[in-house]
Amino acid sequence: MKAKFNVKDLMKNQIFIPVVALLLLLVFNLIMDPNFFKITLGYNSAGDPVLSGYLITILDMGSELAILAIGMTLVTAASGGQDISVGATVAIAGSVLLRILCGGNSRPEEYAAPLIVAFIVAILAAMLCGAFNGILVAYFKIQPMVATLILYTAGRSIAAWVNNNELPVISEPSFGYYGGFIPGICIPTPFLIAVVCIIVIALVMKFTTLGLFTQAVGINENSSRFNGLNPVFIKFLSFVILGVCVAVVGLIKVSRISTINYSVVAKDIEMDAILAVALGGNALSGGKFNMAASIVGAYVIQCLTTTLYKFQVQADALPAYKAIVVIVLVVSSAPTVKDWFAKTMKKVKANKEVG
Numbered sequence: 001m002k003a004k005f006n007v008k009d010l011m012k013n014q015i016f017i018p019v020v021a022l023l024l025l026l027v028f029n030l031i032m033d034p035n036f037f038k039i040t041l042g043y044n045s046a047g048d049p050v051l052s053g054y055l056i057t058i059l060d061m062g063s064e065l066a067i068l069a070i071g072m073t074l075v076t077a078a079s080g081g082q083d084i085s086v087g088a089t090v091a092i093a094g095s096v097l098l099r100i101l102c103g104g105n106s107r108p109e110e111y112a113a114p115l116i117v118a119f120i121v122a123i124l125a126a127m128l129c130g131a132f133n134g135i136l137v138a139y140f141k142i143q144p145m146v147a148t149l150i151l152y153t154a155g156r157s158i159a160a161w162v163n164n165n166e167l168p169v170i171s172e173p174s175f176g177y178y179g180g181f182i183p184g185i186c187i188p189t190p191f192l193i194a195v196v197c198i199i200v201i202a203l204v205m206k207f208t209t210l211g212l213f214t215q216a217v218g219i220n221e222n223s224s225r226f227n228g229l230n231p232v233f234i235k236f237l238s239f240v241i242l243g244v245c246v247a248v249v250g251l252i253k254v255s256r257i258s259t260i261n262y263s264v265v266a267k268d269i270e271m272d273a274i275l276a277v278a279l280g281g282n283a284l285s286g287g288k289f290n291m292a293a294s295i296v297g298a299y300v301i302q303c304l305t306t307t308l309y310k311f312q313v314q315a316d317a318l319p320a321y322k323a324i325v326v327i328v329l330v331v332s333s334a335p336t337v338k339d340w341f342a343k344t345m346k347k348v349k350a351n352k353e354v355g
Contacts (some may be wrong), residue, residue: 001008002068009230014280014281014290014293015281015290015292015293015296016201016281016296017089017280017297018279018280018285018293018300021279021297021300022296022299022300022303024301025300025304025307026303028036028307029054029227029307029310032311033205033310036055036307036310037052037054037055037078038053038054039052039055039056039069040053041049041186043171044180044181044206045051045143046173046183046350048183048184048186049182049184050186051185051186051187051188054306054310055258055313057306058299058303058306059187059188059191059299059303060188060190060191060221060303061302061306062298062299062301062302062303063188063190063191063193063194063252063297064194064249064252065269065272065273065276065301065302066194066197066270066295066298066299066300067193067194067197067245067248067249067268068245068246068249068270068273068275068276068298069082069133069273069276069280069294069295069297069298070197070198070201070241070245070294070295071086071241071244071245071246071293072086072242072245072273072274072294073238073277073280073282073289073291073294074210074214074242074275074289075144075243075284076240076277076282076284076289077214077215077218077238077286077287077288077289078143078214078217078218078234078235078237078238078286079137079138079198079235079286080144080219080279080284080285080286080287081137081143081144081145081239081285081286082144082145082148082270082274083133083144083148083242083270084115084145084148084149084152084270084271084274085129085133085148085149085150085151085152085155085270085349086156086242086246086266086269086270086273087130087155087213087265087267087268087269087270088092088151088152088153088154088155088156088158088266089126089151089155089243089246089250089281090156090249090250090265090266091155091156091159091250091260091262091266092125092126092129092155092159092162092267093122093123093125093126093129093246093247093249093250093259094250094251094253094254094265095158095159095160095162095163095260095262096118096121096122096125096161096162097118097119097121097188097250097251097254098115098118098168098254098259098260099117099120099163099168100112100113100118100122101113101118101160101168101170101175102163102168103307106132106163106166106168107168107169108169108170108171108228109171109286110172110339111170111172112131113237114123115175119247119251121252122247123172123243123244123247125247126243126244126246126247127240127243127244127247127248128243128315129151129155129243129246130239130240130241130242130243130244130246131236131240131243131275131339132151132240133148133151133239134154134235134236134238134239134240135173135236135315136150137235137236137239138231138232138233138235139144139232139235139236139238146199149245154250156262156263157262159260159262160233160290163189163260165200167259167260167261168257168259168260169258170254170258170259171246171258175255175258176255176256176334177189177249178190178193178252178255178256179251179252179253179254179255179256180255180256189252190212190252191312193248193252194282197245197248198295201291201292202227205291209246210237211289211291212235212312213229213280214234214238214289214352215287215288215289216229216232217234217235217286218228218287218288218289219287219288226289227314228352249266250266253265253266259266269317270303271319271322272298272301272302272322273274273298274302275322275325276294276295276299276300277289277294277297277299278324279293279300280292280293280294280295281298282294287314301322304321304325305318305324308321
């Protein structure tokens, strides 16, 4: 027996909105300039074959956002708030990573410590930042945006302090692989890292109760407590997991340029991560979430950013365009608008039946 295709059920699927948004952006670019879809195979400075083009840029730069969206989705679902310190924490993680690799020399000829050791320390540092935010939110009941404002304000100064306000530079060519291309692989490494992160979180969601418990706490904290859950620990854990995601992005960021600019690295990325979660149809007040929709939302945001850059929109004007998207999302998801839309559809259906 063939399954009946139901358009209404498809439209109710949470991932429908970000997919449609992505398709609309792609169609717009197809109409305005078909060269947007052109992908070329060239060679980088090391002579390795690499793919280039607007679509490759979206996969490359959007992967950082997709990794952050994983952690931000959990934080939003569990706490009913957002972490606005992820950009500053990326700076801290990247700075710690460079500090371990460089040791006391800001221009080392070789690693002062193995890269894996430096990355683990960076993860621990980012998890510590996440734990700090988690304690304020889960244990002291401070609103997430207010609690994370502390690191948002002080994080970049901490990152600069880690390296004594110096800008360490890694001369080891292999360090650039994580933010660029691995020799022999023409696909950007950040995209491959994002795929690994997506697979890991998919397995965690499938074989553990993390997703169920996170949603339960976000929907009704008191009810979840009565059912034997520990809302405080689950909120705390969501911030720590976000810290791990931040450390991965920190590695990619500093690998791209083999150094760090404390005031610029990952600037405003927290707003894009929050927007990706919202575009995925997840309620910013917490509760039920769809991880896949958030990840697609991240690539939609990058597609929008790349499109705006392509049409030579000034960097300073980008937040204004994104703000319009935020307004549309917030207004369209408001209960008043949903009720009005539902009533309107009922009236239209009733009129058709009468007619």
